[in-house]
Amino acid sequence: MDFDSIFDQHYPPLVRYCHRLTGDGDVAEDIAQESLVRLFDREVTGTEAGMRSWLFKTATHLVRDRYRVETNRDRLLMENPFRPSGPESPVIRLERAEARAHARAALDALAPRDREILLMRYAGFSYKEIAGAIDVAATSVGTLLARAERRFAEVVTEAGRKAI
Amino acid sequence: MKHLDEATMLAIRDGADASAEAREHLGGCATCAAALEGTRRRAESIAETLSALDRPLEPTAAKAGVRARVGTRSPRTSSRWSGWHLGRAAALVLLTAGAATALPGSPLRSILLPDSAEETTATEAELLDAPVTPSSAEPGLVDAGIQVGLPEGVVEVVVRGADPGTEVLVEWSDLAAARVTAPPGSRFTYSAGRIELDAARGEIRVVFPRGADQISLEVDGRSYMSGSPSEVEVTGPAVERDDGSVRFRVDDS
Incomplete structure (x- = not known):
């Protein structure tokens, strides 16, 4: 595969994953780009799934490095509020902000590893791929994912109740 | 059979992967079928929430x-994928062999764990002699690693070329071997009870094995930790x- 194909295929889902993981779109793009630069610099080749796993694993490590201190992440979230790309009505803007707040609160309620597992699963990774990328046993992924989903759903439900 | 668990x-x-028994149970159990449907709805809801x-x-x-x-950027060390992958495959062979040597009486002990006085080293170039073909079954690429046994109860890990800011995570394990x-x-360069690493960025x-008598970690000439696992002295930038780990961040000193 050539540069364009690899970039076009992997960049959007990688940014989406990093953005969900960090809550910061600019940081997400930085990390996705750095991961791709490393992929090309190191001339990583292999199956499509292999490259995807390599990229997501590299990005996960970069995110962990960047947000090693939790307060730093909170500070960045404060400094980088979501900026909508176009004009929206106040009502829609409020609804979107609320939905994002609920999603963010639910992700923040998870332990870092559970958060990564949940987001990788919802980025389309198999349990085996998640195990390889997050360094957990494949047999543990189901249990960890179940716990993460349960907690995520609880927090979203609770946030929805409070908002009513 | 009792009801299926959530995992x-x-x-x-x-x-x-799920057992045939579990799938069979699901086919005849309305309670589990309903619960499964509930997890599907939950997945849809989570996907929608995340999309926000x-x-x-x-x-x-x-x-x-x-x-x-x-x-x-010019990498400090060779990082050609083909070479790296072969090195990784060779390291995996060593990992397996390392585990085998942990077994008392294993014939691999004498082959793979040389006497400490007769140090054997293997650079990546030597390891690459093994003609290994990358497997398409591999789901992805992971960090390279190496594991050695500890015939004398002593483990030394020496790291070179770690940039300031590099994180070094030290953990303890019940395995009878050290791993990097x-x-x-x-x-990697290794011998019995000793691993030397010329680190790429990351x-x-x-x-370290809890069962070791003495461990030591040195990074670019500076001692980060040493002693017995129960009374280890941490002198690096932790x-x-x-109880189970120490994380260092390499500084400029």
């Missing part, structure tokens, strides 16, 4: 930026520490 249900829902975080992406500038950056993993492009992970 099994998710495995079935997500197309992961996404934003439109304009990748054109990003693509140009990545293209401009590729090849502008590092990013692709790193080079996190380094060191696992940024986090608990």
Whole structure:
């Protein structure tokens, strides 16, 4: 595969994953780009799934490095509020902000590893791929994912109740 | 059979491995079938909630930026994928062999764990002699790693070339061997009870056996920790520490 194909295929889902993981779109793009630069610099080749796993694993490590201190992440979230790309009505803007707040609160309620597992699963990774990328046993992924989903759903439900 | 647990249900829902017995139970149990349907609805809800975080992406500038950056950094160590992959495969062979040597009476002990006085080293180049073909079954690339036994109860790990800011995570394990993993492009030299690492950029992970008599970790000539596992002295730039691990961040000193 050539540069364009690899970039076009992997960049959007990688940014989406990093953005969900960090809550910061600019940081997400930085990390996705750095991961791709490393992929090309190191001339990583292999199956499509292999490259995807390599990229997501590299990005996960970069995110962990960047947000090693939790307060730093909170500070960045404060400094980088979501900026909508176009004009929206106040009502829609409020609804979107609320939905994002609920999603963010639910992700923040998870332990870092559970958060990564949940987001990788919802980025389309198999349990085996998640195990390889997050360094957990494949047999543990189901249990960890179940716990993460349960907690995520609880927090979203609770946030929805409070908002009513 | 009792009802399926949630992890099994998710495995079935997500197309992961689940036992034939579990699938058979599901076919005849209305309670579990309903619960499975509940996990599907929950997955849909989570996917929808997560999508609220996404934003439109304009990748054109990003693509140009990545293209401009590729090849502008000169890696400190060789990191050709083909060579690295072969090295990794060879390291995996060593990992397996290392585990085998942990077994008392294993014939591999005398082959793979030389006397400490007769130090044997293997550079990546030597390890690459094994003609290993990359397997398409591999789901992805992982950090390179190496593991050695500890015939004398002593484990020494020496790291070179770690940039300031590099994180070194040290953990303890009940295995009868020491293990070091590092990013692709790193080079390992080893002998019984000793691992030397020329590190590529990225996190380094060191696992010491709790059963060792003496351990030591040295990074670029500076002692980070040494002593027996029960009374280890930490002298390096630790940024986090608990009962099971110590995380160092390499500084400029």
